[in-house]
Amino acid sequence: xxxxxxxxDSAEVDRRLSIVEPLADSVRDLIDxxxxxxxxxxxxxxxxxxxxxxxxxxxxRQKEGAYGVPFTRDLTGMPWGNAAVxxxxxxxxxxxxxxxxxxxxxxxxLGAAYEGPAGRVHGGIAALLLDQLVGEAATxxxxxxxxxxxxxVKYVRPTALGRVWLRAEVIRxxxxxxxxxxxxxxxxxxxxxxxxxxxxxxxxxxxxxIREALGTAPTAE
Amino acid sequence: xxxxxxxxDSAEVDRRLSIVEPLADSVRDLIDxxxxxxxxxxxxxxxxxxxxxxxxxxxxRQKEGAYGVPFTRDLTGMPWGNAAVxxxxxxxxxxxxxxxxxxxxxxxxLGAAYEGPAGRVHGGIAALLLDQLVGEAATxxxxxxxxxxxxxVKYVRPTALGRVWLRAEVIRxxxxxxxxxxxxxxxxxxxxxxxxxxxxxxxxxxxxxIREALGTAPTAE
Numbered sequence: 346x347x348x349x350x351x352x353x354d355s356a357e358v359d360r361r362l363s364i365v366e367p368l369a370d371s372v373r374d375l376i377d378x379x380x381x382x383x384x385x386x387x388x389x390x391x392x393x394x395x396x397x398x399x400x401x402x403x404x405x406r407q408k409e410g411a412y413g414v415p416f417t418r419d420l421t422g423m424p425w426g427n428a429a430v431x432x433x434x435x436x437x438x439x440x441x442x443x444x445x446x447x448x449x450x451x452x453x454x455l456g457a458a459y460e461g462p463a464g465r466v467h468g469g470i471a472a473l474l475l476d477q478l479v480g481e482a483a484t485x486x487x488x489x490x491x492x493x494x495x496x497x498v499k500y501v502r503p504t505a506l507g508r509v510w511l512r513a514e515v516i517r518x519x520x521x522x523x524x525x526x527x528x529x530x531x532x533x534x535x536x537x538x539x540x541x542x543x544x545x546x547x548x549x550x551x552x553x554x555i556r557e558a559l560g561t562a563p564t565a566e
Numbered sequence: 567x568x569x570x571x572x573x574x575d576s577a578e579v580d581r582r583l584s585i586v587e588p589l590a591d592s593v594r595d596l597i598d599x600x601x602x603x604x605x606x607x608x609x610x611x612x613x614x615x616x617x618x619x620x621x622x623x624x625x626x627r628q629k630e631g632a633y634g635v636p637f638t639r640d641l642t643g644m645p646w647g648n649a650a651v652x653x654x655x656x657x658x659x660x661x662x663x664x665x666x667x668x669x670x671x672x673x674x675x676l677g678a679a680y681e682g683p684a685g686r687v688h689g690g691i692a693a694l695l696l697d698q699l700v701g702e703a704a705t706x707x708x709x710x711x712x713x714x715x716x717x718x719v720k721y722v723r724p725t726a727l728g729r730v731w732l733r734a735e736v737i738r739x740x741x742x743x744x745x746x747x748x749x750x751x752x753x754x755x756x757x758x759x760x761x762x763x764x765x766x767x768x769x770x771x772x773x774x775x776i777r778e779a780l781g782t783a784p785t786a787e
Contacts, residue, residue, distance in 0.1 A: 349684075364607050365600070371617040372593070372600055376656045378624040379586075379593055380633050380647045386585050388623060395620050396592040399613050403599040411678035411685055411727055412601050426601045426681045428688040435597045436657050436679045457632035458657045460647045461698075463570075464632055467649040468714045469697030473690030477682075480689075493689045497718045506632055 349415040351423070358417055365425065365433045372435035373458070380457045422490075429477035440474055440511070442481050448514040449482040455506055466504040468537075471529050472496065474511055475539040479525040482513035483543035491523060491543040504529060504536040513539075521545045570636040572644070579638055586646065586654045593656035594679070601678045643711075650698035661695055661732070663702050669735040670703040676727055687725040689758075692750050693717065695732055696760040700746040703734035704764035712744060712764040725750060725757040734760075742766045 353361075375396070382389070412426025412433065425433040430440050438459070440451045453474065461467030476496055483491035513527035527539040574582075596617070603610070633647025633654065646654040651661050659680070661672045674695065682688030697717055704712035734748035748760040 364610050368600055368610055368614045368617075371614050371621065372596055374621045375596070375617055375624075376593055378621045378628065379589055379656065380652070380654045381628040381631075382624040383627045383629055384624055388626075389585050389589055392620050392624055393589045393592045395616065396589075396596055399616050400592065400595045400599045402609060403596075403603040403605055403613055405609075406604045407599065407602040408604055410602075411681045413681075413684040426678055428680050428682060428691050431601070431681075433601045434679055434681075435600065457647055458655055459649050460632045460634075460652075460655075461649060462711065462713070463634040467694065467697070468701075468717065469694030470649050472693035472697055472717060472719070473688070476688070476690030476693055490683065492683070492724075493719075493721050495718065495720045496689070496693060497716065498693070498714075499716045500714050503713075 349413055350418070351415045352418050354418060355421070358421070358423065362432055369431075369433050369435050369439075373438075376435060376458050377456055427477070429473055438474075440477060442478065444481065444485050447485075448512055449478050449485060450513075451478060451511045452508065453511065454508050457506070460506060462503060464506055466506055466509065466529075466531075468498070468500055471500070471504060471537045472498045472539075475513070475527045475529065475537065476541070478511050478513040479527045479539060479541040479543060482515055482525050482527070483523040483541075483545070486515055486518070486523065487545050489546045491545050494522070494542040494544045497540045499538045499540075500536070501538060502536050505531045505533070507531065509536075521547070570634055571639070572636045573639050575639060576642070579642070579644065583653055590652075590654050590656050590660075594659075597656060597679050598677055648698070650694055659695075661698060663699060665702065665706050668706075669733055670699050670706060671734075672699060672732045673729065674732065675729050676725075678727070681727060683724060685727055687727055687730065687750075687752075689719070689721055692721070692725060692758045693719045693760075696734070696748045696750065696758065697762070699732050699734040700748045700760060700762040700764060703736055703746050703748070704744040704762075704766070707736055707739070707744065708766045710767045712766050715743070715763040715765045718761045720759045720761075721757070722759060723757050726752045726754070728752065730757075742768070 414424045425431050428436050431437045438453045440453050442451045459470045510530045515523050516526050517524040523543040525541045528535050529537040635645045646652050652658045659674045661674050663672045680691045731751045736744050737747050738745040744764040746762045749756050750758040
């Protein structure tokens with residue numbers, strides 16, 4: 346595991362999210378608009394020039410490489426560059442996952458950017474969201490992120506673009522293996538089923554051990 | 567199948583792509599910059615305002631709903647909104663698929679926007695690209711797009727962000743079912759394996775039948 350700690354509290358996390366979430370949402374809007382626009386070529390060229398200027402302004406100061414998964418001082422992960430749930434990543438819908446009652450669930454609006462067959466959700470986007478969700482369901486029961494061993498996705502019928510509902514839960518554990526079942530449903534019911542074998546890391550340090558290794562003071566939790 | 571025909575030739579396709587591909591590439595740059603930027607909040611807010619202005623300009627005239635998969639007069643599909651390969655869709659890397667020698671192959675650069683675990687390709691992004699590629703491998707042997715029945719993805723080891731190589735080919739056919747094998751490799755070898763059962767559509771009309779149904783004149787091919 347690659348640990349990076351940012352010594353910030355949850356109020357600072359919320360403050361940062363209040364800036365980057367709307368920014369990523371604006372980029373999502375832009376992705377959608379570029380797919381669907383019917384303005385003429387001159388306007389498309391002008392749009393490109395304006396986008397490039399924004400990119401230049403943002404790249405004046407930037408992180409080397411990918412965002413990674415930094416942790417806050419209370420060891421909350423900030424996977425803000427994640428392709429399925431990243432708050433800063435406009436590739437992600439993003440999926441907001443709720444962990445409750447032993448299940449990971451999410452409700453997501455999938456627009457034009459997630460199309461495969463005409464008017465339908467891309468089968469691979471269904472797999473992307475399910476891979477993330479089964480991982481989160483497995484991780485709920487451990488302290489450290491689990492990795493996907495095998496993901497089997499069964500397409501029951503096409504998923505209409507629009508609002509979809511996802512659910513995943515661990516159905517069995519065998520040593521470090523967790524067997525997780527996930528589903529996607531559109532307004533007419535379940536469209537995609539997934540079965541995953543997730544692998545928990547060999548050594549799962551306690552929160553206290555991680556803090557000690559990082560040389561940070563324990564916080565009052 | 568939902569058919570939409572645009573009565574344009576390959577020269578007009580190329581002309582349109584020469585405008586929209588660089589535009590989508592600029593949006594990809596923007597997605598990456600928003601993930602990695604370290605400019606201050608005022609600059610982030612300013613960027614958002616400028617992006618919203620571009621969105622407004624593009625939405626002055628736009629298609630209702632998703633892009634769909636229109637066909638040219640010589641029945642070449644234009645899946646430009648596709649989440650894995652769409653030329654207009656900045657969610658897509660995009661993957662450029664080569665069909666040759668019975669296999670579908672692609673070489674793709676996966677940057678910060680495709681991250682899952684720190685520094686690694688999101689397992690679901692691997693599934694997205696493989697789902698598209700096994701579909702294209704199956705479709706090479708039919709006239710109409712095949713749909714994924716089941717996709718099984720086995721994660722051999724984590725895939726490093728950066729350049730990856732993909733390959734898929736049909737290994738067996740049973741009636742309308744095609745069994746397709748796909749792989750992803752990074753610089754150090756194969757990282758992900760996929761097995762898919764693809765389903766060909768029940769009725770596969772000939773190109774001439776499609777043209778007749780659409781009321782278009784046959785072209786000299």
